[in-house]
Amino acid sequence: MTELETMKAQALARIDAAGDAAALETLRVEFLGKQGSISALMKTLGKMSPEERQTEAPKIQDLRGGVADALAAKKAQLEEAELEARLAGEMLDLTLPSPAAPKGGVHPVSQVMDELAEIFADLGFSVATGPEIEDDWHNFTALNMAETHPARAMHDTFYFPDTDAEGRRMLLRTHTSPVQIRSMMAQGAPIRIIAPGRVYRSDSDATHTPMFHQVEGLVIDRDIHLGHLKWTLETFLKAFFERDDIVLRLRPSYFPFTEPSVEVDVGWQDVGGRRVLGGDGDAPGHGWMELLGSGMVNRKVIECVGLDPDEWQGFAFGVGVDRLAMLKYGMDDLRAFFDGDGRWLDHYGFSPFDQPTLSAGVGARA
Numbered sequence: 001m002t003e004l005e006t007m008k009a010q011a012l013a014r015i016d017a018a019g020d021a022a023a024l025e026t027l028r029v030e031f032l033g034k035q036g037s038i039s040a041l042m043k044t045l046g047k048m049s050p051e052e053r054q055t056e057a058p059k060i061q062d063l064r065g066g067v068a069d070a071l072a073a074k075k076a077q078l079e080e081a082e083l084e085a086r087l088a089g090e091m092l093d094l095t096l097p098s099p100a101a102p103k104g105g106v107h108p109v110s111q112v113m114d115e116l117a118e119i120f121a122d123l124g125f126s127v128a129t130g131p132e133i134e135d136d137w138h139n140f141t142a143l144n145m146a147e148t149h150p151a152r153a154m155h156d157t158f159y160f161p162d163t164d165a166e167g168r169r170m171l172l173r174t175h176t177s178p179v180q181i182r183s184m185m186a187q188g189a190p191i192r193i194i195a196p197g198r199v200y201r202s203d204s205d206a207t208h209t210p211m212f213h214q215v216e217g218l219v220i221d222r223d224i225h226l227g228h229l230k231w232t233l234e235t236f237l238k239a240f241f242e243r244d245d246i247v248l249r250l251r252p253s254y255f256p257f258t259e260p261s262v263e264v265d266v267g268w269q270d271v272g273g274r275r276v277l278g279g280d281g282d283a284p285g286h287g288w289m290e291l292l293g294s295g296m297v298n299r300k301v302i303e304c305v306g307l308d309p310d311e312w313q314g315f316a317f318g319v320g321v322d323r324l325a326m327l328k329y330g331m332d333d334l335r336a337f338f339d340g341d342g343r344w345l346d347h348y349g350f351s352p353f354d355q356p357t358l359s360a361g362v363g364a365r366a
Helices: 003-017 021-032 037-047 050-089 108-122 177-187 226-241 299-304 321-329 334-338 342-348
Strands: 133-135 159-163 169-172 191-200 211-221 248-255 258-271 274-277 286-297 313-320
Touching (some): 003 021, 108 191, 108 211, 108 226, 211 226, 226 248, 226 313, 226 321, 286 299, 321 334
Antiparallel strands (some): 133 169, 211 313, 258 286
């Protein structure tokens, strides 16, 4: 047996005896690595004469190929043995529950929107919608807002460079009141609607964002007075906060689209560092919190939509949906509503299967 044949036989025997992948890798480096014994033989071919190379090269190549094939075969054998050992030792318990699948949640704003629709539907209101990109006439002029009104200023309102067919400036609506105008012009009277939706104002802090949600209510009928407004708001807030001790205080105010106008305060008390609505604001340990604006619809607004203010009267109110959610569910920063943080939604979100109803409660949590 020649020296190369002896080297091959010894290498194959050692490869066959390798007990694991680490030992096999050590042999690969020893034989075929840059400093390996077979690699060293390959380098000697360059120093041989052409005649010697022609004779020795096939022998060295046979040695190298045989060792490489043996290493590959042994590696496959070891991997198969390892897999069989794992299969024999590991078990899958099919009785265990499957991992929880990711699930979505209902955003608190959407939940409150549903709650409002449920409450006001029970009071005979329908839900009205309108465009979020409005024109100046529907957003301001039809609501008796003067050209010099601060809300028309560029620093309060997001305007577009575009105008409509009549040359009126286009803007992102600052309230959902244009929906009231469009609804009255389209349906006439009597009418009883709420108008929830997104609105936009140039403002941003812990309690204000450039985009937020608002719901407005409108009733137009014959012989409507402030007593109807107060009863409607009391009934709505008692149902929404699910408390019978909601107490309201109406303060005179001014809005161009209502006359008379009233700010609505609600009694509250501190419970564990959290404001909880309920009780008389004048009672010991209680206070008043301004919650929403309202009033009787201005005669000029009724005339603007083509109705006779001597025949038809009505009231309107508006409140921030995000603010209602913050008060009911104990949230302290409005900006978190729009951060898109999944952890926040996991904490405050609602199950899509728990729809609010007056019989089961409008604030059912997941």
